[in-house]
Structures are given as C-alpha cells and as structure tokens.
Amino acid sequence: MILKSFQVLNVLPAALLLAGLSPVVSAQSGTAPADLDVLRVQGNIYMIAGAGGNITVQVGDMGVLVVDTGLAADSGKVIAAIRKISTKPLQYIINTHFHPDHTGGNEAVRKAGVTITGANVTGNLTDARQGAQIIAHENVLDRMSAPTGKESPTPPDAWPTETYTAGQKEVYFNEEPVQVIFQPAAHTDGDSLVFFRHSDVISTGDIFVTTSFPFIDIDHGGSIQGEIDALNRIIDIAIPKHEEEGGTYIVPGHGRICDEFDVVEYRDMVTIIRDRVQAAIKKGMTLEQIKAAGYTKDYDARYDTKARIGGADSFIEAVYKSLTKKK
Amino acid sequence: MLNVRRLPLVIGLLALPACAQFAGSFTSVGALDLSGNWTPVIMEDQPERIPGPELVNYSGLPITEGARLWAESWDASRLTLPEHQCQVHVAPYIYRGPLNLRIWVEKDPQSQQVVAIKQYISTYEQTRTIWMDGRPHPSPNAVHTWMGFSTGKWEGNVLTVYTTHIKQGWVRRDGLPESDRATLVEHFIRHDNHLTHVSIVTDPVYLTEPLIKTQDFLLNLQEGQNWLYPCEYVEEVSGRPKGEVPNYLPGQNPFLHEYADKYHIPLEAALGGAQTMYPEYQLKLQKEMAAAKK
Numbered sequence: 001m002i003l004k005s006f007q008v009l010n011v012l013p014a015a016l017l018l019a020g021l022s023p024v025v026s027a028q029s030g031t032a033p034a035d036l037d038v039l040r041v042q043g044n045i046y047m048i049a050g051a052g053g054n055i056t057v058q059v060g061d062m063g064v065l066v067v068d069t070g071l072a073a074d075s076g077k078v079i080a081a082i083r084k085i086s087t088k089p090l091q092y093i094i095n096t097h098f099h100p101d102h103t104g105g106n107e108a109v110r111k112a113g114v115t116i117t118g119a120n121v122t123g124n125l126t127d128a129r130q131g132a133q134i135i136a137h138e139n140v141l142d143r144m145s146a147p148t149g150k151e152s153p154t155p156p157d158a159w160p161t162e163t164y165t166a167g168q169k170e171v172y173f174n175e176e177p178v179q180v181i182f183q184p185a186a187h188t189d190g191d192s193l194v195f196f197r198h199s200d201v202i203s204t205g206d207i208f209v210t211t212s213f214p215f216i217d218i219d220h221g222g223s224i225q226g227e228i229d230a231l232n233r234i235i236d237i238a239i240p241k242h243e244e245e246g247g248t249y250i251v252p253g254h255g256r257i258c259d260e261f262d263v264v265e266y267r268d269m270v271t272i273i274r275d276r277v278q279a280a281i282k283k284g285m286t287l288e289q290i291k292a293a294g295y296t297k298d299y300d301a302r303y304d305t306k307a308r309i310g311g312a313d314s315f316i317e318a319v320y321k322s323l324t325k326k327k
Numbered sequence: 328m329l330n331v332r333r334l335p336l337v338i339g340l341l342a343l344p345a346c347a348q349f350a351g352s353f354t355s356v357g358a359l360d361l362s363g364n365w366t367p368v369i370m371e372d373q374p375e376r377i378p379g380p381e382l383v384n385y386s387g388l389p390i391t392e393g394a395r396l397w398a399e400s401w402d403a404s405r406l407t408l409p410e411h412q413c414q415v416h417v418a419p420y421i422y423r424g425p426l427n428l429r430i431w432v433e434k435d436p437q438s439q440q441v442v443a444i445k446q447y448i449s450t451y452e453q454t455r456t457i458w459m460d461g462r463p464h465p466s467p468n469a470v471h472t473w474m475g476f477s478t479g480k481w482e483g484n485v486l487t488v489y490t491t492h493i494k495q496g497w498v499r500r501d502g503l504p505e506s507d508r509a510t511l512v513e514h515f516i517r518h519d520n521h522l523t524h525v526s527i528v529t530d531p532v533y534l535t536e537p538l539i540k541t542q543d544f545l546l547n548l549q550e551g552q553n554w555l556y557p558c559e560y561v562e563e564v565s566g567r568p569k570g571e572v573p574n575y576l577p578g579q580n581p582f583l584h585e586y587a588d589k590y591h592i593p594l595e596a597a598l599g600g601a602q603t604m605y606p607e608y609q610l611k612l613q614k615e616m617a618a619a620k621k
Contacts, residue, residue, distance in 0.1 A: 037468050049468045210507075232570050235410055243451050243558055244413045245473055245494075257470040262507075264410045265495050271572040272400060279576050295577070298397035301532045302506055 043199025052101030060174025069105030096205025106158035139190030189221020210255025212310025216318035365544035385599030401502025413558035417496030506532035
C-alpha cells in the first residue's frame with residue numbers, strides 16, 4: 001500500500017497501515033506509545049518529531065540514513081521508530097550541528113547501525129563494521145571532542161567519524177544523491193543543510209525552525225548574517241510545485257514540515273528584525289534600549305519562547321552582538 | 328464584513344461550540360447539493376474586494392497590536408520579490424476576491440457515500456477538499472497549505488466546515504497578517520440559486536476575537552470563463568541586492584495617515600482593533616470628533 005505524502009504514520013499503527021487499514025491516523029489520537037510523531041514527507045523521506053530536534057530518515061533498498069539523532073534520553077524510542085519504518089541496515093548518520101538535542105542519540109543510534117565496508121577492509125577487521133558512520137562538518141567534531149588529555153564533552157562513540165571542512169560532502173545512497181552543504185557561521189559554526197535531491201527534501205537543522213525565533217549560538221560561531229544567508233540558501237534550493245506551494249519540502253530543526261514559502265516568511269521576519277536592530281545601532285542605541293524598543297513585538301505572539309533558546313531577548317542580543325562584533 | 332440581515336442565522340450557528348459542531352458521525356441525510364459553478368456577488372465590501380483595500384486601512388478588524396505593527400512595517404514592494412509574486416490568498420481570504428467557484432461531490436463508487444466535497448477556485452487555481460468521511464485532522468507537524476485541511480458535516484441544510492493547517496497569509500491584503508495557527512469555521516448555506524458563505528476565523532496570534540465575514544454567490548449555469556491563473560515569477564526590480572526584504576522601519580511608514588486623512592477619520596479608527604467592529608464605536612467617534620472641534 002502506498003501512502004500519500006503527509007498522511008500521518010504513527011509508530012504503533014504502522015502494522016495496521018501495512019495491513020491495508022485506514023491510512024490516516026492522527027498523532028492526536030493517543031495511539032503512539034513512544035510519544036514520537038512519525039510522518040512521511042515525500043519520496044524516501046520521513047520525519048520523526050518529539051525526541052528533541054527533528055530527525056529525518058531516508059530509507060531504501062540499501063539501508064537507512066538518518067539526519068540527527070535527537071536527545072540521548074530518547075534514543076531507545078528513536079531506534080524503535082526507525083525500525084518501524086525500515087529494518088534495513090542503518091548505515092549513515094549525518095549531524096546538522098553539534099547541539100545535544102540533535103546529536104544526543106549519536107552513540108546509541110550509531111551502535112544500532114552498521115558500516116558496510118568495501119572488500120579491502122573485510123577479513124579480520126571485524127570492528128570496521130561496528131556502528132554506522134557519522135558525517136558532519138569538522139567543527140561539529142571539534143565541539144563534541146576535546147584535545148588529548150582533556151575531558152571530552154561527549155563520549156568518543158558519539159563523535160563524527162567522517163568530517164568535511166568546506167563546500168559540501170556528497171553521499172549517494174538508496175539511489176539518491178545526498179548533498180551535505182556547509183553553511184558558515186549561521187546557527188553555529190558547523191551547520192550543514194542536507195538536501196535529498198531525488199526525494200526533493202531539505203533537512204535544515206536549527207538554521208530553520210517553526211517553533212521560535214532563531215537561536216543564534218554566538219558563543220559557538222553563529223551570526224545573524226550567516227543565519228540569513230543560510231535561509232536564503234534554502235530558498236534558492238527549494239522549488240515550489242505550484243503557486244508557491246509544495247515541490248521541495250523542508251524538515252526544520254524543530255516544528256512542522258514546511259515548503260519554500262514557510263521559509264520565505266521566516267526569512268522575511270529575521271531580515272526585518274536585523275534591519276531594525278541595524279538602524280537602531282546606527283542611531284547609537286544601546287543593547288538595553290534596543291531590547292526595550294519592542295522590535296520583535298509583531299512576531300512575539302508567534303515565536304517568543306521567553307527562554308534563552310528561541311526567546312525574543314536572546315535573539316535581539318545575538319543580532320546586536322553579531323552586528324557590533326569587531327571584524 | 329458581516330451582513331446584518333443574516334445576523335440571527337450567524338449568531339445561531341456561532342452558538343454551537345466548535346467541538347459540538349464536529350462531534351458525531353457524518354450524515355448526508357437532508358443534505359443539499361451544492362454542485363455547480365458559482366459566481367460571486369461583490370456588492371458587499373466592494374471597495375476592499377475589487378479595487379483592493381487602501382494602505383493602512385485596518386478598520387473593522389479585531390487585530391492585535393502585534394498585527395498592526397506587522398502591517399505598518401509591510402511595504403507593498405515585498406510582493407515584487409520573486410518568492411512572493413505567486414503567493415496565494417489563504418482559504419479564509421480567497422473567497423473575497425474575484426473568482427469562479429466550482430463545487431462537486433466525490434462519492435465512493437461502491438457505497439455511493441460522499442467521501443469529499445471538492446471546490447475549485449479559479450484565483451490561483453486552488454482546489455479544496457472537504458473531507459466528509461469522518462477522518463481526523465492530521466498531526467500538528469504535518470505540512471500547512473494555502474487551503475488547509477478541511478473536514479465537513481451537514482447540520483440540517485447547512486454545510487459546516489472546519490479547517491486547520493493553513494499557511495501564514497493575511498486577513499486583509501494591505502499587509503495585515505494571519506498566522507499559521509489560525510483556524511477556520513465556515514457555513515455554506517444554499518437558498519435556491521443563491522449561496523451564502525459565512526467564515527469565522529480564529530487566530531490566537533493576530534486576532535483578539537473571531538473575525539466573521541460573509542460572501543455571496545449566484546449559481547452560474549454557463550461554464551463561464553477565466554478558470555486559469557498561471558503564475559510564473561519574473562524579475563520585477565533589477566539590481567536589487569540579494570536577500571533584501573522591503574519593509575518600513577518602525578515609525579517610518581509614509582502611508583500611515585493617508586487613509587485616515589483622505590476620509591477625515593481619526594487615525595485611531597483607521598488602525599482597527601476589536602472596538603472598531605461594533606456599531607457603538609461610531610457614537611464614540613462622533614463624540615470624540617465633536618470634542619476635538621470645540
């Protein structure tokens with residue numbers, strides 16, 4: 001039975017779906033035991049929500065590739081959800097950035113996978129098969145590890161096993177070209193967009209979210225201009241099918257499945273607030289004055305989490321610090 | 328704007344809580360057939376619907392302060408950006424414009440039960456599916472569309488439709504936003520060859536109370552014209568820096584007073600808000616304007 005895009009595929013009712021029963025099961029129906037929401041996006045791509053950051057899953061004859069692994073505490077549920085989608089070997093993990101709500105499950109999910117090696121490393125090198133590969137920008141490895149002799153913030157088994165430093169990393173898997181595209185100094189200093197070219201889906205990590213203002217991690221190399229450039233890059237790649245709708249679908253770092261126009265509205269908001277802060281700085285206003293001016297007020301009811309991550313105050317502060325940073 | 332002649336009917340429909348309106352199973356008993364081609368009757372709110380609303384005319388709309396600020400920073404030139412040129416009026420707004428509307432029914436071939444009522448709206452070539460088979464609305468994480476996800480049921484001879492998963496759009500096309508958290512309840516009421524469409528928009532982000540509007544249609548026995556609306560973006564402003572988003576900085580919208588000055592009404596009235604929807608606001612304005620003259 002072929003499911004249409006976006007029909008909700010909850011973890012538990014998957015067997016019912018395969019048995020040809022009702023293809024539409026609401027996530028609000030309370031039947032998902034793992035509290036995870038599993039949705040088919042389109043083509044070979046699924047989205048798992050509810051385990052921290054969104055997880056993108058690509059499945060096919062060759063195996064399973066996942067983008068991000070969610071929180072460590074939810075890895076058991078995540079692995080179970082992936083296994084409901086496909087029982088093929090989990091071969092690749094791609095990390096969009098280093099934050100623990102996106103990489104926390106690396107260790108467990110990697111161990112649930114396998115590396116299919118070439119003939120020249122078979123034989124007695126049995127450990128070469130253990131665990132899936134983890135691909136990320138070099139800066140993700142830097143953030144997750146530590147120099148020799150110092151304590152690492154994450155266990156070595158969670159670290160990226162294959163990194164790239166500029167441009168993009170290319171993977172061809174499940175009859176699909178997958179581009180891992182570096183976006184410098186955006187949400188962090190190690191962000192990657194992951195573009196599934198055949199399925200026509202972009203997984204954005206936290207460059208784009210629908211649940212809050214952008215969290216620009218200035219302390220770890222993020223910047224407002226990099227964030228805007230990255231959003232515009234997503235818009236450049238995405239092609240709508242009809243009247244600014246459909247076509248390329250976007251899996252955000254947090255929140256719902258989107259298409260290009262959703263990113264456009266978000267890009268507009270981020271750019272407009274950047275313009276306001278920039279004008280205020282030119283007028284000589286201080287950070288506190290800018291925060292008090294209410295420059296996000298038209299978006300607060302939609303995006304302000306009132307927390308450090310995704311809150312209006314921290315967003316304004318990040319924009320201010322980005323724009324006043326000495327070059 | 329609500330037509331006061333239909334107020335009792337609308338109030339009666341509104342009196343039903345949303346959950347009651349959608350509880351219970353599908354029934355087609357007593358349902359009218361809405362099938363056919365329908366042409367809008369645009370006397371009601373004509374200045375807003377055909378020439379288009381004037382800039383900074385937010386009167387009669389229950390908008391939040393945030394919505395007002397959003398609209399004040401909106402520069403109409405934003406519509407010249409390639410990615411905005413083909414943006415569609417969302418379901419709660421699309422019936423306001425000039426359009427041809429075709430309605431038909433899709434039935435299960437085995438049981439002849441109605442599965443869905445479909446609508447084709449010529450403006451922007453939008454197809455709406457109103458599911459009548461009792462299916463639930465999808466997960467909040469599912470994609471949002473211009474027309475949203477709709478389920479319907481017959482309440483007597485009134486087709487009541489509930490829509491979620493609508494993209495961000497606008498409440499009025501002079502920049503007043505409607506968020507992607509808005510939901511829509513509609514009533515389609517047929518009287519012979521006349522169709523009344525009542526829409527009730529609830530938006531927790533940009534409206535302080537539900538916005539109720541009506542639109543009317545006449546059955547058109549001819550096939551009609553203008554069913555197509557192909558949209559392809561072009562470069563409208565050459566040399567614009569990449570990533571630029573036209574907007575007015577706070578306090579710098581040059582059109583802020585234009586509408587109010589043209590019609591000699593206080594700016595406060597032009598800037599809208601729930602109080603400007605109600606008849607008693609006219610009395611308040613008259614008093615304030617008389618006091619100002621003294």
